[in-house]
Amino acid sequence: MKFFEWLTPSHLTMLGLLVGFAIAHSGLAAVRPWGEEKIGARLYRVLFALVSLPLATVLIIYFFNHRYDGLQLWQVQGVVGVRSLVWVLSAISFIFLYPATFNLLEVAAIQKPQVHLFETGIIRISRHPQMVGQVIWCIAHTLWVGTTFTLLTSMGLVLHHLFAVWHGDRRLLARYGEAFETVKARTSVIPFLAVIQGRQTLKWQEFLRPAYLGVTAFVLLFWWAHPLLLQATANVNW
Template sequence: MTALIITALIWVGLHIGLAGTRLRDPIARRLGDQGFRTLFSVLSLAALFVLARSYAAAPYRGLWVAPDWLRWLLVLAMLPAFALFAGAVLSRNPTSLGPPIGPEWQPRGMVRITRHPMLCSFALWALVHIIGTGNAASLIFFGAFGVTALAGTTSIDAKLARRQPVLWRTLAAGTSIVPFGAILAGRNHFAPRELGWSVPILALGLWGGMLILHPLLFGMSPLPHV
């Protein structure tokens, strides 16, 4: 368990302490943006590998048992998680990696729902697995991903505000971190046609595929009594 805790702290430290603070800026100036991304990717992959190995080797210490009705709800909760992921992949977003977007850009599609669909997807995925598994190792393992996802939202916002203040003002005025937050506050509106059919089709495909492949990939089914 000690190895898992240390590796989880390293993972969080890389994403919050290095990539998520102004410490990134002098390193990126020295290495260049691409050089920093390469270094960060290598370190992240190494940390992820060790984190997964430590999780697999950690002893089981049960904390709670999720009842069947809750497990069914958790299975259903993964559908919006996959929808957020699909929207992040298929929608152009100034908070994601890629070429800069001009200040004339306006929120559309998934960005109306949340300006951080990928990170919200990971945060929901982590929460679902923490509740569903109910053991100490899972709390540490999935908690590390949940913490970095949630912290990453404010970190990316601060970075965009420094680099593209005009674009950031547009984004902050018409979007939210919490899904549907800006829509419920009246600062935007839901436009499902902008999502098209590709987002729900990809989300359903990923959700159904994972239900089938989960026992093969991870040795257990997310469905109760299966």
């Protein structure tokens, strides 16, 4: 096989989709203060969702339909324990990915969306739980699929979330100043680092809240619906 023979057009398409999503998502986050001043917080949240959600949906469908494109780097799906490991890692990734925004009414713009400075629950483990969740998700799915297409997708997602760590801290510093510096000193990006260093203390009772119960229910629902989701996306000719 020639060196670049595995580089199918779908690799380049996914790279373009990832770059487009990153520019739209992070770009809209960057101009949020200006946008909210012009059209209001609720309307800007709706605009953000109308741009980000369709792009994310296209990414998900395209990934599912092309995940086995390119070169098969490894094949461990038949190895005992790998399937269970992938499901456990995926479940853990959702715990980090989705409780990062606790107020669902703000997400839906029912309440006025605000930029919060949290230091509770999952934030005690990592100041950027969505980045941690995305990395875990990418590790699990890249391990399971083992193709160059999946590896490229995972690398793009991880790089975007690493940028979002810097970008998010920068926006919080601009908004909260010294208050953010105080929270930053008591938290860490790397999971459990601040706890290990004695800068933070876990309070397990903070995890007894509807957001985490909802994520648990979502994981169980997703486990049940995963085959149906794969079948549905396969019907989209992308």
